[in-house]
Amino acid sequence: MYGAVVLFVFMCSTATTYADHHQPCHSPNMTGWMSVLSLKGGVRALGAFTYDSMGKKLRFRSNESYPVNTSLGLDLLIFFEEGIFYEIDSKNQSCEKKKLQMFLHPLDIPDDAKFLSTMNIGSASIEGEGLKVNVWTGSIPHMKGDYSMSFTMGCLPLTALYFTETTSLIFSNIEIELEIKDPDLLVVPPFCHGQPVEDTPEGTVNSFLNEFM
Template identity: 50%
Template structure:
């Protein structure tokens, strides 16, 4: 599994490195998110809205896209508060759960380690390459390793996780640097006042458990 991870990295990233680095902070974002498993299967795909200042995320999958995605999901996550809502707008119902881990693929943690700055595509041809940073991030709750790629303005492009049993990649596409619809980041009226369910003892429930 780790070999596959390294091969993937080498195929995708042309080694044109420098030693400049600084700790990034993501912007507000609206865009499309896909999650791919280690057998190239699509785990989830849909629209997301992310408030980087308040660390709030709305992710809504879309089963109508031609990517063989069969599961509808509507998640509202308050990372700072450690709360995730699983929303069913059709039935006006909701589940509210406590997060034991607030790690997620939209924000570079303070304990990340800078690895390199590289160019994907062509170095010589104008407009045919994208310069980006690569960071390694610890993933204690996932029991594995992660590599995060960001543009030079700290826009997350992709994050690859390798665990003891699998590999999966989060990719952001068609991103716009604002919150298009702030109402998506508020708790629906039919979800308000619910008690939060705790995860079973000994588990480290996180956003990833709902995706992968």
């Protein structure tokens, strides 16, 4: 896994196909599975996601109905437009409501991302054995890091790599369907209603990415 990531990063860093006219696309509504791996070793999380591209809402639930041991059990409901998110504990009927400081996430290309290149995963010469993707890069000022994201030509997110001073993560998406299969997942649970926004300790950056650090 580590070798494949290093190869991918090397290919991105040495690509020569640049085009200023490329503008970041924006992902459609989606349901699928997301895995999060640390390049230091180990699966950080694996779970289902539901993404509302128009409403800019994301639900991610890890360690549910999947036979794998991971180090994190998360249930996150994020409202990017409102700048808040909920950490939900359905078992105990409780939640924490927090302010969102950083809006970067692996399911959509940031507006200020830079187009790096168009690449073929697999083989471009064998029918049915290749996939053309666009690669986008950018910086993460809050974390003193950088990212690289690959999307299909139809703007479906495949992988996102985040490199910071303290850690490096790779997000991968599979089994993507172009629909919101359960809209109720994007609704705040009744036991979270009226929950006050918690104070953010000085120096803390709340974001989707930070939940996996």
